[in-house]
Amino acid sequence: MSDLPEEVLFDIFARLPVKTALQIRCVCKLWLSLISNPVFITAHINRTTQPQSETLLIRHFAEKERHQNEHYSLHDFHQTVGGHVLKLEFPFKTWSRYHFSIVSSYNGVLCLSDHNGASANGVILWNPSIRKYISLPRPRVTRSTHGSYMFVLGFGFDVKSNDYKVVRVAYVKGRNGRDLIPPEVEVYGLSSKCWRSFAAGAPPYGIYGYTWSQAFVNGAVHWIGYDPCVANGDCSLIVSFDMGDEVFKGVKLPDCLVKCGYDLAVSKYEELLSVMQMVYHSKRARCCVWVMKEYGVEDSWTKLYTVDLQDGLHKVLGFWKNKEVLTVTVRGKLVSYDPNSGRMRSMGLRGAIDSFYADNYIESLVLVDGESIVLGADAITCGGGEEDGETLHLTGFKNRMGCVTVNGAAGFEPLSLLAGLRLKLWKNVLVLVEN
Known part of the structure; x- marks a missing residue:
């Protein structure tokens, strides 16, 4: 892939999921520069997102946690009927x-x-x-x-x-x-x-x-x-x-x-x-x-x-897919309300009434050069999130698969260290392996 023109790499990388693009950014200086470019980040958003997102980002907390813990989670209602929930570290x-x-x-x-x-x-x-x-x-x-x-x-x-x-x-x-x-x-x-x-x-x-x-x-x-x-x-x-x-x-x-x-x-x-x-x-x-x-x-x-x-509704938060309205009940329960049919559907969350925030959410590479949030000494991730129910750690690939991974402090290794390596697709993730 090193022989491909930069515009071809641009087009290929713009189609990759966020986690994969973040991982291959570690391969070399050229890829790091390309994927970190604001023009590429905007093109990646335009290429990989859908017009109507079915993922909600929700923030809430209990009254007793008001000064301590704010809970953030992503709710994907496209994958399954009940919705898939991914808790985020705040x-x-x-x-x-x-x-x-x-x-x-x-x-x-x-x-x-x-x-x-x-x-x-x-x-x-x-x-x-x-x-x-x-x-x-x-x-x-x-x-x-x-x-x-x-x-x-x-x-x-x-x-x-x-x-x-x-x-x-x-x-x-x-x-x-x-x-x-x-x-x-x-x-x-x-x-x-x-x-x-x-x-x-x-x-x-x-x-x-x-x-x-x-x-x-x-x-x-x-x-x-x-x-x-x-x-x-x-x-x-x-x-x-x-x-x-x-x-x-x-x-x-x-x-x-x-x-x-x-x-x-x-x-x-x-x-x-x-x-x-x-x-x-x-x-x-x-x-x-x-x-x-x-x-x-x-x-x-x-x-x-x-x-x-x-019927217990207290406030309106905003709007959801299919013109449904997100509301909070007097008991601090988040529900989706259909104004046409009057049907209410629980979102499975309860908290302080004024704690709720909800909005459509898409994954992106914006702030890719910002400060990293490290959740522990053994959890230095490149993209984070979950894949097949497993947290993606760069150090984990080498131990489980014998793959050579790049884990330098600057986010990439010198090109000379990459000789004899090639990219391989494993579980929808590009990793570096020995020839």
Whole structure:
């Protein structure tokens, strides 16, 4: 394979599973460079993922574990009727009194926020499928530099520069205790690995900071905000930030929602921008789901359906395949709800009501050059995960099969040490064996 042109290797490797691509990255400098290239990583995602993922990433914890253990798992409902569950090792510990907030996930990467200004590791990008992470540096706006403030985060992908970005919108408190507008804006780019401040272009809007939500749709991050020019700020709207152009915009909501700011949450329904409205009436509550059928066209807002939060249902998390709704019951049980038939299906998890997070998930090679998460001295993996019910350890291949494996600290061995070796496919994994 060393004689093949680089473009041919590119095409072959882009078709490989994540674990296999991560393993053969250890073969030589050329393969390491090719597979680590951001252009290749994007091509690999586009080539190997399906339009509609049937894998859910779910986070939850019990009330008594709030300060200790967060449980992450992948639920694959495509392989078996009951679903296949893979538990993920969560290696991070929060400095705050509560737990990590999950800003968003995209292309296999989760953006986590500790919500603690005193922590140098307040924001983390984590790819659980390859056990890699990056701790973002301390931003410019902190409590020690600007006093009391509130911030919201957004995470997404800039298709123009092929870069993953985190945007941080910080509202410093004025003397009257209100948020100063415009806010302080900083953008972190994975390619540059640093924060950049906005000299101009900050939004003339406020963003609701309590239990804020974000949705990455059509290349832009969206939050629920308000127009401070309206009396009492009683005019809700969606604040968007385009990751490519790095421009803020205001998006109007339906007239019936403009005074419902604190009861709104922005989300994504399939590939559409969506808003969930909580309506409380007497002892009953319901969640109204709105979608913008044509992005950017404010007249295309449509009320899709209403979820009656009865029969033990407490809150709506988001949307699942076949237009089902993920909900949490008053007893902390995660269920899938079909709004058309009214049928509920248990997802087999129970935890604190506010602990649940769920989103579609795909495996990827993003953050392949990040910090490794080593789960033990004998568990140095190249890709991690499970294959045929067995954890893949590089050291294990040599012991069981007599294969020569590459396990150098830099991730590859000199080419001279690879003479006389060839690649062999074993259980859908490429390994190096002696001729």
